[in-house]
Amino acid sequence: MNTIKSVVTLALLAALVGCTGPATTSPSGAGSTVAPTESKTLTVVTHDSFAISDALKKQFADETGYTATYVAHGDAGTLVNQLILTKDSPVGDVVFGIDNTFAGRAIGQGVLTPYTPANLPASVAELKPDDSGSLTAIDFGDxxxxxxxxxxxxxxxxxxxxxxxxxxxxxxxxxxxxxxxxxxxxxxxxxxxxxxxxxxxxxxxxxxxxxxxxxxxxxxxxxxxxxxxxxxxxxxxxxxxxxxxxxxxxxxxxxxxxxxxxxxxxxxRQVEYAGVIKGAQNQVGAQKFIDFMLSKQVQADIPGQMYMYPADTSVALPEEWVAHAPLxxxxxxxxxxxxxxxxxxxxxxxxxxxxx
The missing domain is CATH 3.40.190.10 (Periplasmic binding protein-like II)
Incomplete structure (x- = not known):
């Protein structure tokens, strides 16, 4: 898979892309920064129940210019295990589907790079698993x-x-x-x-x-x-x-x-998160994907596609949910x-x- 890179290759890629995106603080060396990586491809790693409409997938590709590939790796537990087993050679750039029963394990194993979208809705921020900034809530359900x-x-x-x-x-x-x-x-x-x-x-x-x-x-x-x-x-x-x-x-x-x-x-209450995979070849794209998942269009699409509530509670729910799907x-x-x-x-x- 073209997303599997060695640590050395990632380091060289980071150096080559220069200022392709906003600099992020390096975990080693106080105050030092490295530019996030970017490429023309984006691999989205998900659980088996991930779904958004094809029209929205096309919209994301058209807006970013990325060729996006979606790869499912089982349920939330299997997904996290896969990220841990491959953390020295990441299987993708961004992950969706880690839930609050496995969030602590993913964060503790260091498989994620912290990223917090700008102007995060309060209802989304309230669902964060901890203060590390490693995971962003996308949806939730009881x-x-x-x-x-x-x-x-x-x-x-x-x-x-x-x-x-x-x-x-x-x-x-x-x-x-x-x-x-x-x-x-x-x-x-x-x-x-x-x-x-x-x-x-x-x-x-x-x-x-x-x-x-x-x-x-x-x-x-x-x-x-x-x-x-x-x-x-x-x-x-x-x-x-x-x-x-x-x-x-x-x-x-x-x-x-x-x-x-x-x-x-x-x-x-189960919460599902998205996060940037540590060592991603397209960190910029991973961040853009998380932003996209929080867009009003995607948040409104989630109930009908994944049967979960949008993390942004300002988004209107389907009429049948108001009547038959209370929290x-x-x-x-x-x-x-x-x-x-x-x-x-x-x-x-x-x-x-x-x-x-």
């Missing part, structure tokens, strides 16, 4: 349990509302969740239970879920599209870990009511620093307790 309203109506059973409800006998064998070792929404919801129950209280909670018949599958697609009764797959389980935005996509044509609902007292008023939260320090231990202990 990972919550979703319920199939039609199933519960047919069974004349009340829809659960809280985490504790899910462990009650009335809801035995009804919930499907994703494995946090292989799924970013699975990890986000595991983090929700840590935020709600503490550590090690979350393990006791999962023990009760296991006793109540929770089914754990590898990823979101299997959970939502195959196991969940309220999706096109028409599975057998009427409760699934998904997003608060999912009900907006389960409104039958001609109806004003969604067939599903999100349980807003079960949510963890949690009090989502469970855990700091990026705590997640980074304890994530691997949580997953290990969860696996031993729930999977065995």
């Amino acid at each position: 990972v919550c349990v979703n319920a199939d309203k039609l199933w519960f109506r047919a069974k004349n059973l009340a829809i659960p509302t809280t985490l504790d409800d899910l462990a009650k006998p009335a809801y035995k064998d009804l919930l499907v969740a994703e494995n946090p070792a292989s799924s970013s929404p699975g990890l986000a919801w595991l983090t929700a239970t840590v935020g709600a129950k503490g550590d090690p209280g979350y393990l006791d909670y999962w023990t009760s879920l296991k006793a109540n018949g929770v089914k754990v599958v590898k990823g979101w697609t299997e959970a939502y599209s195959t196991e969940f009764s309220g999706s096109s797959g028409k599975g057998s389980r009427p409760l699934v870990v998904s997003y608060s935005t999912s009900p907006a996509f389960e409104v039958p044509k001609g109806s004003k009511e969604s067939n599903t609902t999100a349980l807003l007292e079960t949510c963890f 949690a008023t009090k989502p469970f939260t855990v700091s990026a620093a705590v997640i980074s320090a304890d994530r691997d231990t949580w997953i290990r202990d969860w696996t031993a307790k729930v999977i065995g």
